[in-house]
Amino acid sequence: MQKERLQQAVPRLLAWYRIHKRDLPWRHDRTPYTALVAELMLQQTRVEAVKERYVAFLARFPSARALAGASEEEVLKLWEGLGYYSRARNLHRAAKIIAEHGFPTTFAGVRALPGVGDYTAGAVCSIALGLPVPAVDGNVLRVLSRLYADDSNVDDGAVRARYAALLGEVYPPETADFCEALMELGAIVCVPNGPPMCGACPWAGLCKAHLGGAEARFPVRAKKSARRIVHATVCVLRCGGRYALEKRPAKGLLAGLWQFPLFEGEAPAFGEALAEKHAKHVFTHVEWHMTGRLVETESELAPYVWVTARELRETYALPSAFRAFTEWVT
Ligand code: SF4
Missing domain, CATH: 1.10.340.30 (Hypothetical protein; domain 2)
Structure with a gap:
Protein backbone atom coordinates (compact mmCIF):
# COMPACT_ATOMS: atom_id res chain seq x y z
CA MET A 1 0.00 0.00 0.00
CA PHE A 218 2.61 15.85 10.93
CA PRO A 219 5.48 15.27 11.24
CA VAL A 220 5.37 13.96 14.80
CA ARG A 221 8.60 14.72 16.65
CA ALA A 222 10.07 13.93 20.02
CA LYS A 223 10.25 16.96 22.28
CA LYS A 224 13.56 18.73 21.88
CA SER A 225 15.63 19.16 25.00
CA ALA A 226 16.12 22.79 25.97
CA ARG A 227 19.33 24.51 24.93
CA ARG A 228 21.92 25.35 27.55
CA ILE A 229 22.25 29.09 28.10
CA VAL A 230 25.78 30.44 28.45
CA HIS A 231 26.32 34.04 29.57
CA ALA A 232 29.52 35.46 28.17
CA THR A 233 31.36 38.76 27.89
CA VAL A 234 32.99 39.58 24.56
CA CYS A 235 35.76 42.20 24.73
CA VAL A 236 36.59 44.10 21.59
CA LEU A 237 39.98 45.42 22.66
CA ARG A 238 41.46 48.16 20.52
CA CYS A 239 44.94 49.60 20.72
CA GLY A 240 46.08 52.21 18.21
CA GLY A 241 43.90 50.88 15.41
CA ARG A 242 44.62 47.20 16.03
CA TYR A 243 42.24 44.69 17.56
CA ALA A 244 42.82 41.70 19.82
CA LEU A 245 41.91 38.22 18.63
CA GLU A 246 42.34 34.82 20.21
CA LYS A 247 41.96 31.33 18.85
CA ARG A 248 39.28 29.08 20.30
CA PRO A 249 40.28 25.68 21.67
CA ALA A 250 41.01 22.97 19.11
CA LYS A 251 38.01 20.92 20.21
CA GLY A 252 34.34 21.75 20.78
CA LEU A 253 32.12 24.57 19.60
CA LEU A 254 33.69 26.72 16.82
CA ALA A 255 36.88 24.73 17.30
CA GLY A 256 40.09 26.49 16.31
CA LEU A 257 38.39 29.62 14.98
CA TRP A 258 39.29 33.21 15.81
CA GLN A 259 37.22 35.33 18.15
CA PHE A 260 37.36 38.53 20.14
CA PRO A 261 38.52 37.70 23.68
CA LEU A 262 35.55 35.94 25.25
CA PHE A 263 34.93 35.11 28.88
CA GLU A 264 32.19 32.99 30.36
CA GLY A 265 30.42 35.25 32.87
CA GLU A 266 32.22 38.51 33.61
CA ALA A 267 35.46 39.63 31.94
CA PRO A 268 38.53 41.04 33.70
CA ALA A 269 38.59 44.84 33.83
CA PHE A 270 40.48 45.94 30.73
CA GLY A 271 39.40 49.55 31.15
CA GLU A 272 36.39 51.77 30.71
CA ALA A 273 33.92 50.57 28.09
CA LEU A 274 33.50 53.02 25.18
CA ALA A 275 30.41 51.14 24.05
CA GLU A 276 28.37 48.18 25.20
CA LYS A 277 25.73 46.05 23.52
CA HIS A 278 23.97 42.75 23.99
CA ALA A 279 23.61 39.99 21.45
CA LYS A 280 22.42 36.42 21.34
CA HIS A 281 23.62 33.56 19.18
CA VAL A 282 21.80 30.26 18.95
CA PHE A 283 23.73 27.06 18.26
CA THR A 284 22.17 23.61 18.05
CA HIS A 285 22.54 22.80 21.74
CA VAL A 286 23.70 26.05 23.31
CA GLU A 287 22.66 29.68 23.31
CA TRP A 288 25.22 32.37 23.95
CA HIS A 289 23.84 35.46 25.63
CA MET A 290 26.65 37.93 25.15
CA THR A 291 27.51 41.32 26.52
CA GLY A 292 29.95 43.01 24.17
CA ARG A 293 32.29 45.81 25.28
CA LEU A 294 34.53 48.02 23.23
CA VAL A 295 37.61 49.00 25.26
CA GLU A 296 40.69 51.02 24.27
CA THR A 297 43.79 49.51 25.89
CA GLU A 298 47.10 51.26 26.48
CA SER A 299 49.21 48.42 25.12
CA GLU A 300 48.83 45.31 22.97
CA LEU A 301 48.13 42.86 25.76
CA ALA A 302 49.33 39.27 25.74
CA PRO A 303 48.37 36.59 24.87
CA TYR A 304 46.29 38.06 22.09
CA VAL A 305 47.07 38.43 18.40
CA TRP A 306 46.62 42.05 17.32
CA VAL A 307 45.37 42.73 13.82
CA THR A 308 44.19 45.70 11.76
CA ALA A 309 40.58 46.06 10.69
CA ARG A 310 41.60 45.19 7.14
CA GLU A 311 43.42 42.02 8.19
CA LEU A 312 40.40 41.04 10.24
CA ARG A 313 38.13 41.46 7.23
CA GLU A 314 40.39 39.80 4.69
CA THR A 315 42.34 37.11 6.50
CA TYR A 316 40.69 36.02 9.73
CA ALA A 317 37.51 33.96 9.68
CA LEU A 318 35.34 35.34 12.44
CA PRO A 319 32.24 33.24 13.19
CA SER A 320 28.91 34.97 12.64
CA ALA A 321 28.25 34.71 16.40
CA PHE A 322 30.41 37.84 16.71
CA ARG A 323 28.86 39.79 13.86
CA ALA A 324 27.01 42.10 16.23
CA PHE A 325 30.36 43.43 17.47
CA THR A 326 32.23 43.84 14.19
CA GLU A 327 30.64 47.26 13.65
CA TRP A 328 33.15 48.52 16.22
CA VAL A 329 36.00 47.44 14.00
CA THR A 330 36.57 50.37 11.65
S1 SF4 B 1 2.56 16.86 0.83
FE1 SF4 B 1 2.43 18.69 2.10
S2 SF4 B 1 1.85 20.34 0.70
FE2 SF4 B 1 1.48 18.40 -0.36
S3 SF4 B 1 -0.68 18.02 0.03
FE3 SF4 B 1 0.48 16.96 1.62
S4 SF4 B 1 0.59 18.40 3.32
FE4 SF4 B 1 -0.02 19.54 1.52
Whole structure:
Protein backbone atom coordinates (compact mmCIF):
# COMPACT_ATOMS: atom_id res chain seq x y z
CA MET A 1 0.00 0.00 0.00
CA GLN A 2 2.68 2.43 1.02
CA LYS A 3 4.76 1.58 -2.02
CA GLU A 4 1.80 2.02 -4.38
CA ARG A 5 1.02 5.48 -3.03
CA LEU A 6 4.64 6.48 -3.54
CA GLN A 7 4.73 4.97 -7.02
CA GLN A 8 1.85 7.24 -7.96
CA ALA A 9 3.54 10.16 -6.27
CA VAL A 10 6.85 9.89 -8.16
CA PRO A 11 5.76 10.93 -11.70
CA ARG A 12 3.61 13.75 -10.33
CA LEU A 13 6.55 15.03 -8.34
CA LEU A 14 8.96 14.86 -11.29
CA ALA A 15 6.53 16.67 -13.60
CA TRP A 16 6.00 19.37 -10.98
CA TYR A 17 9.72 19.76 -10.34
CA ARG A 18 10.60 20.29 -14.00
CA ILE A 19 8.30 23.28 -14.10
CA HIS A 20 8.74 24.78 -10.65
CA LYS A 21 12.31 24.12 -9.59
CA ARG A 22 14.25 27.14 -8.42
CA ASP A 23 17.22 28.34 -10.41
CA LEU A 24 20.00 27.73 -7.86
CA PRO A 25 23.72 28.13 -8.61
CA TRP A 26 24.59 24.51 -7.76
CA ARG A 27 22.10 23.27 -10.33
CA HIS A 28 24.35 24.57 -13.13
CA ASP A 29 27.43 22.76 -14.49
CA ARG A 30 27.32 20.08 -11.86
CA THR A 31 30.19 17.75 -11.12
CA PRO A 32 30.54 15.31 -8.20
CA TYR A 33 32.89 17.82 -6.55
CA THR A 34 30.50 20.77 -6.88
CA ALA A 35 27.63 18.61 -5.64
CA LEU A 36 29.69 17.71 -2.59
CA VAL A 37 30.51 21.38 -1.92
CA ALA A 38 26.84 22.34 -2.24
CA GLU A 39 25.56 19.55 -0.03
CA LEU A 40 28.07 20.28 2.72
CA MET A 41 27.30 23.99 2.59
CA LEU A 42 23.56 23.33 2.70
CA GLN A 43 23.75 21.17 5.83
CA GLN A 44 21.89 23.13 8.54
CA THR A 45 22.14 26.33 6.50
CA ARG A 46 19.49 28.22 4.57
CA VAL A 47 19.60 28.22 0.77
CA GLU A 48 19.65 32.03 0.68
CA ALA A 49 22.71 32.16 2.93
CA VAL A 50 24.54 29.56 0.82
CA LYS A 51 23.99 30.98 -2.68
CA GLU A 52 26.61 33.71 -2.63
CA ARG A 53 29.11 31.77 -0.59
CA TYR A 54 28.86 28.83 -2.97
CA VAL A 55 29.60 30.98 -6.02
CA ALA A 56 32.56 32.69 -4.30
CA PHE A 57 33.92 29.38 -3.01
CA LEU A 58 33.83 27.73 -6.43
CA ALA A 59 35.30 30.79 -8.12
CA ARG A 60 38.31 30.40 -5.86
CA PHE A 61 38.33 26.58 -5.70
CA PRO A 62 36.85 25.32 -8.98
CA SER A 63 38.17 21.79 -8.46
CA ALA A 64 39.09 19.42 -5.68
CA ARG A 65 42.71 19.87 -6.67
CA ALA A 66 42.51 23.65 -6.24
CA LEU A 67 40.88 23.23 -2.83
CA ALA A 68 43.37 20.57 -1.77
CA GLY A 69 46.24 22.99 -2.40
CA ALA A 70 44.80 25.82 -0.27
CA SER A 71 45.68 26.64 3.34
CA GLU A 72 43.13 25.84 6.02
CA GLU A 73 43.03 29.52 6.98
CA GLU A 74 41.95 30.49 3.48
CA VAL A 75 39.31 27.78 3.32
CA LEU A 76 37.85 28.90 6.64
CA LYS A 77 37.87 32.50 5.46
CA LEU A 78 35.78 31.60 2.41
CA TRP A 79 33.43 29.66 4.67
CA GLU A 80 32.90 32.71 6.87
CA GLY A 81 29.30 33.34 7.82
CA LEU A 82 28.11 29.82 7.03
CA GLY A 83 28.81 28.50 10.54
CA TYR A 84 29.53 24.89 11.50
CA TYR A 85 33.13 25.27 10.41
CA SER A 86 33.94 21.60 10.90
CA ARG A 87 32.21 21.14 7.53
CA ALA A 88 34.82 23.35 5.88
CA ARG A 89 37.66 21.41 7.45
CA ASN A 90 36.11 18.12 6.39
CA LEU A 91 35.59 19.37 2.85
CA HIS A 92 39.22 20.43 2.74
CA ARG A 93 40.31 16.96 3.89
CA ALA A 94 37.92 15.32 1.41
CA ALA A 95 39.38 17.43 -1.43
CA LYS A 96 42.85 16.14 -0.62
CA ILE A 97 41.61 12.56 -0.83
CA ILE A 98 39.75 13.24 -4.09
CA ALA A 99 42.73 15.06 -5.62
CA GLU A 100 44.87 12.02 -4.93
CA HIS A 101 42.49 9.13 -5.67
CA GLY A 102 39.76 10.64 -7.87
CA PHE A 103 36.11 11.07 -6.90
CA PRO A 104 34.62 7.85 -5.48
CA THR A 105 32.11 6.09 -7.70
CA THR A 106 30.15 4.11 -5.11
CA PHE A 107 27.92 4.99 -2.16
CA ALA A 108 30.41 3.39 0.25
CA GLY A 109 33.24 5.40 -1.26
CA VAL A 110 31.38 8.72 -1.00
CA ARG A 111 30.16 7.87 2.51
CA ALA A 112 33.76 7.28 3.59
CA LEU A 113 34.79 10.89 2.78
CA PRO A 114 35.28 13.11 5.85
CA GLY A 115 32.12 14.88 7.02
CA VAL A 116 29.84 12.84 4.77
CA GLY A 117 26.95 11.01 6.45
CA ASP A 118 24.22 8.86 4.95
CA TYR A 119 22.18 11.84 3.82
CA THR A 120 24.98 13.72 2.08
CA ALA A 121 26.32 10.55 0.48
CA GLY A 122 22.84 9.69 -0.80
CA ALA A 123 22.37 13.19 -2.20
CA VAL A 124 25.75 13.27 -3.96
CA CYS A 125 25.24 9.77 -5.39
CA SER A 126 21.75 10.59 -6.68
CA ILE A 127 22.54 14.07 -7.92
CA ALA A 128 25.98 13.65 -9.44
CA LEU A 129 26.66 9.94 -9.92
CA GLY A 130 23.30 8.72 -11.19
CA LEU A 131 23.02 6.15 -8.38
CA PRO A 132 19.56 5.40 -6.94
CA VAL A 133 20.44 6.06 -3.30
CA PRO A 134 17.79 7.81 -1.19
CA ALA A 135 18.76 10.90 0.80
CA VAL A 136 16.39 11.42 3.70
CA ASP A 137 16.64 14.81 5.39
CA GLY A 138 14.14 16.80 7.44
CA ASN A 139 12.29 17.92 4.30
CA VAL A 140 11.85 14.37 3.09
CA LEU A 141 10.75 13.15 6.52
CA ARG A 142 8.13 15.89 6.63
CA VAL A 143 6.66 15.33 3.17
CA LEU A 144 6.54 11.54 3.53
CA SER A 145 5.08 11.65 7.03
CA ARG A 146 2.32 13.87 5.59
CA LEU A 147 1.85 11.80 2.47
CA TYR A 148 1.18 8.78 4.71
CA ALA A 149 -0.30 10.66 7.70
CA ASP A 150 2.26 8.63 9.60
CA ASP A 151 2.32 9.38 13.31
CA SER A 152 5.62 7.64 13.98
CA ASN A 153 8.24 9.86 15.57
CA VAL A 154 10.37 11.05 12.64
CA ASP A 155 13.35 11.60 14.94
CA ASP A 156 13.53 7.84 15.35
CA GLY A 157 16.28 6.40 13.15
CA ALA A 158 14.08 3.40 12.35
CA VAL A 159 11.52 5.69 10.68
CA ARG A 160 14.24 7.32 8.60
CA ALA A 161 15.47 3.86 7.56
CA ARG A 162 11.94 2.76 6.67
CA TYR A 163 11.42 5.82 4.45
CA ALA A 164 14.82 5.31 2.82
CA ALA A 165 13.93 1.69 2.03
CA LEU A 166 10.57 2.74 0.58
CA LEU A 167 12.18 5.40 -1.60
CA GLY A 168 14.77 2.87 -2.74
CA GLU A 169 11.97 0.67 -4.06
CA VAL A 170 10.50 3.36 -6.28
CA TYR A 171 13.62 5.25 -7.36
CA PRO A 172 13.19 6.35 -10.99
CA PRO A 173 16.04 6.51 -13.53
CA GLU A 174 16.09 10.33 -13.14
CA THR A 175 17.95 10.02 -9.88
CA ALA A 176 19.11 13.64 -9.68
CA ASP A 177 15.72 15.16 -10.39
CA PHE A 178 13.97 12.81 -7.99
CA CYS A 179 16.34 13.50 -5.12
CA GLU A 180 16.16 17.24 -5.61
CA ALA A 181 12.42 17.26 -6.27
CA LEU A 182 11.70 15.68 -2.89
CA MET A 183 13.77 18.31 -1.14
CA GLU A 184 12.30 21.08 -3.28
CA LEU A 185 8.78 20.07 -2.40
CA GLY A 186 9.70 20.24 1.27
CA ALA A 187 11.47 23.55 0.83
CA ILE A 188 8.91 25.56 -1.14
CA VAL A 189 5.51 23.86 -0.88
CA CYS A 190 5.31 21.51 2.08
CA VAL A 191 7.28 24.00 4.13
CA PRO A 192 8.78 23.48 7.58
CA ASN A 193 7.43 26.65 9.18
CA GLY A 194 3.83 27.65 8.73
CA PRO A 195 1.05 25.88 6.90
CA PRO A 196 1.89 23.84 3.77
CA MET A 197 0.69 25.19 0.43
CA CYS A 198 -1.39 22.19 -0.50
CA GLY A 199 -3.15 24.09 -3.28
CA ALA A 200 0.17 24.19 -5.18
CA CYS A 201 1.22 20.64 -4.32
CA PRO A 202 1.41 17.86 -6.90
CA TRP A 203 0.47 15.38 -4.17
CA ALA A 204 -2.72 17.12 -3.04
CA GLY A 205 -4.85 14.28 -4.41
CA LEU A 206 -2.70 11.58 -2.78
CA CYS A 207 -1.61 13.05 0.53
CA LYS A 208 -3.40 11.44 3.47
CA ALA A 209 -2.67 14.32 5.82
CA HIS A 210 -4.17 16.80 3.38
CA LEU A 211 -7.14 14.62 2.49
CA GLY A 212 -7.86 14.29 6.19
CA GLY A 213 -7.37 18.03 6.82
CA ALA A 214 -4.64 17.17 9.32
CA GLU A 215 -1.47 18.60 7.72
CA ALA A 216 -0.44 20.38 10.91
CA ARG A 217 -0.36 17.13 12.90
CA PHE A 218 2.61 15.85 10.93
CA PRO A 219 5.48 15.27 11.24
CA VAL A 220 5.37 13.96 14.80
CA ARG A 221 8.60 14.72 16.65
CA ALA A 222 10.07 13.93 20.02
CA LYS A 223 10.25 16.96 22.28
CA LYS A 224 13.56 18.73 21.88
CA SER A 225 15.63 19.16 25.00
CA ALA A 226 16.12 22.79 25.97
CA ARG A 227 19.33 24.51 24.93
CA ARG A 228 21.92 25.35 27.55
CA ILE A 229 22.25 29.09 28.10
CA VAL A 230 25.78 30.44 28.45
CA HIS A 231 26.32 34.04 29.57
CA ALA A 232 29.52 35.46 28.17
CA THR A 233 31.36 38.76 27.89
CA VAL A 234 32.99 39.58 24.56
CA CYS A 235 35.76 42.20 24.73
CA VAL A 236 36.59 44.10 21.59
CA LEU A 237 39.98 45.42 22.66
CA ARG A 238 41.46 48.16 20.52
CA CYS A 239 44.94 49.60 20.72
CA GLY A 240 46.08 52.21 18.21
CA GLY A 241 43.90 50.88 15.41
CA ARG A 242 44.62 47.20 16.03
CA TYR A 243 42.24 44.69 17.56
CA ALA A 244 42.82 41.70 19.82
CA LEU A 245 41.91 38.22 18.63
CA GLU A 246 42.34 34.82 20.21
CA LYS A 247 41.96 31.33 18.85
CA ARG A 248 39.28 29.08 20.30
CA PRO A 249 40.28 25.68 21.67
CA ALA A 250 41.01 22.97 19.11
CA LYS A 251 38.01 20.92 20.21
CA GLY A 252 34.34 21.75 20.78
CA LEU A 253 32.12 24.57 19.60
CA LEU A 254 33.69 26.72 16.82
CA ALA A 255 36.88 24.73 17.30
CA GLY A 256 40.09 26.49 16.31
CA LEU A 257 38.39 29.62 14.98
CA TRP A 258 39.29 33.21 15.81
CA GLN A 259 37.22 35.33 18.15
CA PHE A 260 37.36 38.53 20.14
CA PRO A 261 38.52 37.70 23.68
CA LEU A 262 35.55 35.94 25.25
CA PHE A 263 34.93 35.11 28.88
CA GLU A 264 32.19 32.99 30.36
CA GLY A 265 30.42 35.25 32.87
CA GLU A 266 32.22 38.51 33.61
CA ALA A 267 35.46 39.63 31.94
CA PRO A 268 38.53 41.04 33.70
CA ALA A 269 38.59 44.84 33.83
CA PHE A 270 40.48 45.94 30.73
CA GLY A 271 39.40 49.55 31.15
CA GLU A 272 36.39 51.77 30.71
CA ALA A 273 33.92 50.57 28.09
CA LEU A 274 33.50 53.02 25.18
CA ALA A 275 30.41 51.14 24.05
CA GLU A 276 28.37 48.18 25.20
CA LYS A 277 25.73 46.05 23.52
CA HIS A 278 23.97 42.75 23.99
CA ALA A 279 23.61 39.99 21.45
CA LYS A 280 22.42 36.42 21.34
CA HIS A 281 23.62 33.56 19.18
CA VAL A 282 21.80 30.26 18.95
CA PHE A 283 23.73 27.06 18.26
CA THR A 284 22.17 23.61 18.05
CA HIS A 285 22.54 22.80 21.74
CA VAL A 286 23.70 26.05 23.31
CA GLU A 287 22.66 29.68 23.31
CA TRP A 288 25.22 32.37 23.95
CA HIS A 289 23.84 35.46 25.63
CA MET A 290 26.65 37.93 25.15
CA THR A 291 27.51 41.32 26.52
CA GLY A 292 29.95 43.01 24.17
CA ARG A 293 32.29 45.81 25.28
CA LEU A 294 34.53 48.02 23.23
CA VAL A 295 37.61 49.00 25.26
CA GLU A 296 40.69 51.02 24.27
CA THR A 297 43.79 49.51 25.89
CA GLU A 298 47.10 51.26 26.48
CA SER A 299 49.21 48.42 25.12
CA GLU A 300 48.83 45.31 22.97
CA LEU A 301 48.13 42.86 25.76
CA ALA A 302 49.33 39.27 25.74
CA PRO A 303 48.37 36.59 24.87
CA TYR A 304 46.29 38.06 22.09
CA VAL A 305 47.07 38.43 18.40
CA TRP A 306 46.62 42.05 17.32
CA VAL A 307 45.37 42.73 13.82
CA THR A 308 44.19 45.70 11.76
CA ALA A 309 40.58 46.06 10.69
CA ARG A 310 41.60 45.19 7.14
CA GLU A 311 43.42 42.02 8.19
CA LEU A 312 40.40 41.04 10.24
CA ARG A 313 38.13 41.46 7.23
CA GLU A 314 40.39 39.80 4.69
CA THR A 315 42.34 37.11 6.50
CA TYR A 316 40.69 36.02 9.73
CA ALA A 317 37.51 33.96 9.68
CA LEU A 318 35.34 35.34 12.44
CA PRO A 319 32.24 33.24 13.19
CA SER A 320 28.91 34.97 12.64
CA ALA A 321 28.25 34.71 16.40
CA PHE A 322 30.41 37.84 16.71
CA ARG A 323 28.86 39.79 13.86
CA ALA A 324 27.01 42.10 16.23
CA PHE A 325 30.36 43.43 17.47
CA THR A 326 32.23 43.84 14.19
CA GLU A 327 30.64 47.26 13.65
CA TRP A 328 33.15 48.52 16.22
CA VAL A 329 36.00 47.44 14.00
CA THR A 330 36.57 50.37 11.65
S1 SF4 B 1 -0.68 18.02 0.03
FE1 SF4 B 1 -0.02 19.54 1.52
S2 SF4 B 1 0.59 18.40 3.32
FE2 SF4 B 1 0.48 16.96 1.62
S3 SF4 B 1 2.56 16.86 0.83
FE3 SF4 B 1 1.48 18.40 -0.36
S4 SF4 B 1 1.85 20.34 0.70
FE4 SF4 B 1 2.43 18.69 2.10
